[in-house]
Amino acid sequence: MGLGTLGAGGAGRPTSEINIIPLVDVMLVLLVVFIVTAPLLTHAVKLELPQASSRPNVSKAERIEIVVQKEGQLHWNGVPITRTELEQRADQLAARAPDTEVHLKGDEAVPYGDMARTLSALARHGLTRVGFVTQPAMSP
Structure with a gap:
């Protein structure tokens, strides 16, 4: 208009x-x-639901700590071992619990070859959950 x-x-x-x-x-x-x-x-249907009691089944995987020192010395959870003992223990552990976490620590001066041989021995026996443990750098 x-x-x-x-x-x-x-x-x-x-x-x-x-x-x-x-x-x-x-x-x-x-x-x-x-x-x-x-x-x-907002109309809701009234239901009487069944009650159940359950707890989550959380089992923590075993954790192994392997330390490689600069002289080539190996430690399995703080116990000194040789390379052949490492192979035997890795084989037993993989047969018993293949999902075990392995924490691999190495000294700064450890040659790369020693760390690679240790990692290769673990992987060869089926232990694939390997983590490298490092010290965080101090910030200035």
Whole structure:
């Protein structure tokens, strides 16, 4: 619906305006519909569910610590061992519990070859969960 402007310059010229009354009517109808239907959406069915008591079955895997010193000396959980004993223990451990975590510690001065031989012996016997343990660097 166009309305004329008042004044001498714009006599008889229509202006366009948005009529918001129908928009408000529609919004009020939608508001009433939502107010009426909202309580119906929260209707719940009453059920008596069975009770069960259970605890999670969390068994911590065994953890082995192998230390390689710069002189080539090996330690299995603090006990000095030889390379052949390492092979035997790794074989027994893999047969008993292959998911055992192995923490491999090495001195800074250990040659790379010694660490690689130790890691290879563990992997050859099926112990694949091997982690290298390091000392975090001190920040200045």
